[in-house]
Amino acid sequence: MNSKILLFCCVFLLFVNSQFAQNSTKKIALSTLLIDLEKQYNIKFSYSDTDVKEVFLEKPNLDFSLTKMLQFLNENTFLQFKTLDNRYITISFLNKKINICGVILDAKTKTVLPLCSIKIVNFKSGTTTNSNGEFNLNNVSLDASLLVSFIGYSSQIIKAKDLYLQPKCKEIFLLESSEQLSEISIAKFLTSGLQKSEDGSTVLNTEKFGILPGLIEPDILKTIKILPGIESASESISNINVRGGTNDQNLMLWDGIKMYHTGHFFGLISAYNPYLTNKVTVTKNGTSSLFSDGVSSTINMQTSNRITNKFSGGGGFNLLSADVFVNVPISNKLEFHVSGRRAFTDFLITPTFTNYFTRSFQDNSVSSNTVNDSSTDFYFYDYSFKVLYDINYNHSIRASFIGITNHLDYKEAYTSNNTTIEENSVFKQANLGAIVSWKADWNSKFSTNVSAFLSDYNIDASDYNKDTDQFQTQFNNVLETEFKVSSKYEFSDTFHFLNGIVFNEIGIRNTTTVNAPTFSKTEKNVLLKSAFFSEVEYKKNNTYARFGLRVNYFDKFNEFVVEPRINIRQKLNNEVSLKLEAEFKNQTTTQKVDFQDNFLGIEKRRWILSDNENIPIVKSKQLSFGAAYTVKNLYVDITSFYKKVDGITAANQGFYNNIQQFNSVGNYEVKGVEFLINKKSKTISTWLSYSYAINNYTFDIFNPETFPNSLDISHSVSTAFNYSFYNNFKISVGGILRSGNPFTKPVEGNETIQDGNRTIVNYSNPNSERLENFFRIDASASYNFNFSEAVKAVLRVGFTNITNKQNTINSYYIVDNNSTNNVRRIDNYSLPFTPNLSFRVRF
Incomplete structure (x- = not known):
């Protein structure tokens, strides 16, 4: 019993002592203390409310004399207490230099972040964190603010006084940001x-x-x-x-x-x-003036710019290829990112490969060869390499390199006069690219970016046609270089100003050779262009606006092309917002579709360059207006748009009719409405989208002048349902239903005509018919699991066209004297039911 009482007394005393200690160290507001001191000492303090409203300190000994009390206040606050006479005392903000320190950590993992940028707002001075995430700054003004930033994380503004007089360096936590360039x-x-x-x-x-x-x-x-x-x-x-x-x-x-x-x-x-x-x-519209070309859209892919100082990577495979990638830190300032992928389709045949191969090579000499011995090797690979180097906290250099290659080797053996002859056809398509950029933050408001890139694209093909005993080669090369300088000035958090200049050179070469009859043709064109771009961006509260202007000059044509850009978004309240987008754009490279000189029957596109006569500069103008409604987990968006593109040629539209023989310049005009509704919850996301569009060509020399675009998909509906079982298992099912593509039929009863010594298909009015509606249902599932805390894995399966519907995606006609009316219809079909799976590991 006595021991229990003794234990209770001890616990009680500990509790009382702890409460006393807490109370004794409890801080009080300076504004409250000043009122008490005025009464106790019969004095009057003169001060600004904003200087003292957020100041807290330990409660002083009220037995202090007035002199000792003022000394205590001066030592334990950032304020200066100065006696004017026996009654009045002024309080002012102390303008003194202090020494501060801090530790920057990832808010989620609590790991340190080395090489974080610490800048003193409105000053050029600053520092970076060391390998332990620590920083020190001396002689900093007490009223200074610090901008703490790190690539891939949301920046923070910290007051210097919040880091002063701390028992140890204060920990500052940064949240990882999923979006680096815009909110x-x-x-x-x-x-x-x-x-x-x-x-x-x-x-x-x-x-x-x-x-x-x-x-x-x-x-x-x-x-x-x-x-x-x-x-x-x-x-x-x-x-x-x-x-x-x-x-x-x-x-x-x-x-x-x-x-x-x-x-x-x-x-x-x-x-x-x-x-x-x-x-x-x-x-799709309202593009930044930073970008040119691409009159329909801009698809901007970016690799990571963040130095992680951590070795990481991953790899995996599916039923077509395998890949691997690694991030290799060399030092706190230098890191390499490497990736590679290669198909194994040249030595391993899977069901997925079989369906893809049949889909790609249907109705050509590869798939139709059933008489002669033949073999086909097809594979692809791509790789990339990136160097990330931070010179210091406000200067960084990035260098990237990418390589993409497709390779097809088709061998055909046949017997002639008891002699076996083997012919080889080769198709290689590749794109290499490299870029170097230097980003500099000269102060907290002004930054610049200097970059230079090179892109080298090639198609190199050789093809032997046994039926005509003809060997031909084709070569298409695009070589583009560009040098760009841009600057950004932030007048404030709400108003940004972007300016820049670009110098660009594009050269395109096309070569065709034939052995019987002997023929060789080479075309090479080079175009120099330069541009100045400028835009202002404003964002505050419920308003976002971006106004841009790009002025392009084409040296060869001595022509200026001016392109205004507008992007405005206004929130009317927390649920409804309006958007307005408009732009003028141009491009000088287009693709010519060759059906006469194709490779192994495969449709082949060749890049060509504008000459401002037969091949004009393609110019577009586009306007869109829409509204969005957001409430809790429901999102609804509706957008109407109008687009007109001038300067297109019949040769780059891929017509399967008589029009493809003409070198005519025209335009297309499209107007439509896009609708999307998306409902989300913690485990479910489902959506429905619908697009309606009217898309027509106009070519003056054709009859009729205006007719449906080959890409006129009047109605398109897609829907999907995603469900998450816990956090590691997910399924997704969705489908698409859209109008069939337009196509052209021959004139009924007069399907063929003579063109000199040739018999050709006599097509009717272009794109006056439509294919059957396209319909497809797809499904997929994924399962995430961990081998360890550091090694994570995911297994995914996917099924394309699970109903195995035969969708016709293209139709054209060829002369066939053995067919009814001397013509035969050729249909190209979409993928049949095609399974695929992937397994990936990440560390």
Whole structure:
């Protein structure tokens, strides 16, 4: 009993002592203390309320004399107490220099962040954190503010006085930012990893990619096809059509390099490895004046710019290829990022490869050869390399390199006069790119960026045709270099000013040779252009506005092209916002579609350059207006748009009719409406999108002059349902239903006509018929698991066209004397039911 009482007394005394200690060290507000002191000493303090309202200190001994009390206040606050006479005392903000320190940490992992930038706001001085995440600054003004920033994290403003007189260096936590260049208005859009920026562009964060119907990985170009207004009339990601535009009207940028090759397997797979591509931004209208070309859209792919100081990476495989990527830190200031991917389709046949191969080579000499012995080797690979070097906290250098290659080797053996003859046809398509950039922050408001890139694209093909005993070679090369200087001045947090100048040179060469009859033709064109761009950006409260102007000068044509750009977004309240976008754009490179000189029957596109006569500069003007409604987890968006593109030629539209023989210049005009509704919860995301458009060509020399665009998809509906079982298992099911593509039939009863010594198909009015509606249902599932805390894995399966519907995506006619009416219809079909899976590990 006595021991219990003794224990209780001890606990009680400890409690009393702890409460006494807490009370004795409890801080009080200076404003409250001053009132008590005025009464106690019969004095009057003169001060500003703003100087004392946030000052707290330990309660002093009220037995102090007035002199000792003022000394105590001067030592324990940032204020200066000065006696004017026996009654009045002034309080002013102390303007003195202090020494401060801090430790910067990741808010989630609590790991230190070395090489963080610490800048004194409105001054050029600052420092960076060391390998332990620590920093020290001496002789800092007491009223100074510090800007703490780190690539990939949200910046913070810290007051210097909050770091002063601390018992140890204060810990400052930074939150990782999923968006580096612009703020996010919708953090999760359709699926995790898809976001809406405040300027209206759509951002794909590949690292945080969730799941989409049919996809087993965040394939960059396949993913963006779920957005309203973005279609692929031929099911190929190399043929992405944004608001009725052709695929060559999309500006493709990888780390600032303009890319001319976008797809592996003749467009069925994106050519860009998504696992080192950190962010993809898609802009359909209201583009920044920083960008030119791409009259239909800008697709800007960016790899990580952050030095992690941590060895990490990953790898995986699917039923077509395998890949690996690593981030290798060399020092606190230097890091390498490397990735590589290669198909194994030249030595391992999978069901996925079989379907892809049949889809790519249907109705050509590769698939139709059933008489002679033949073999086909097809594979692709891509790789990238990036160097990240931080000179100091306000100067950084980045260098990137990318290589993309498709290779097809077709061997055909046949017997002639008891002799076996073997012929070899080769097709190689490659794009190399390199860029170096230097970013400098001269002070807290002014920064510059200097960059130079090179892009080298090649098609090198040789083809033997046994039926005509003809051997031909074709070569297409695009070599582009660019030097750009830009500057950004931030007048305030709400008002930014961007300016820059660009010098660009593009050279394109096309060579064709034939052995029987002997023929050789080479065309080479070079174009120099320069541009000045400027834009102002304003964002405050519920308003976002960006006004830009780009002035382009073409040296060869002695011509100026002026392009205004507008992007305005206004929130009427927390739920409803309006948006207005408008732009003028131009481009000087287009693709010519050759059906007469194709390779092994495969449609082949050659890049050509504007000459401002037969091939004019393509110019567009576009206007869109819309509204968005957001409440809790519901998002509704409706946008109307109008676009007109002048300077297109019949040769680059891919007509399967008599028009393809004419070198005519015309335009297309498209107007339509895009609608999207997306409902999200913690475990479910479901959406429905609908697009309606009227898209017509106008070519003056044709009859009729105006007719439907080959990409006129009047109605398109897509829907999907995503469900997350806990945090590691997800499923996604979705479908698409859209109008069939326009095509041209021969004149009924007069299907063929003579053209000199040739018999050709006598086509009727262009694009006057439509294919059957396109319909497809896809599904996918993913399962995440961890081998350890540091090693994470994901298994995904995907099923394309699970109903195995035979969708016709293209139709044309050829002369066939053995067929009814001497013509035969050729139909190209989409992918049948195609399974795929992937397994990935990340560390």
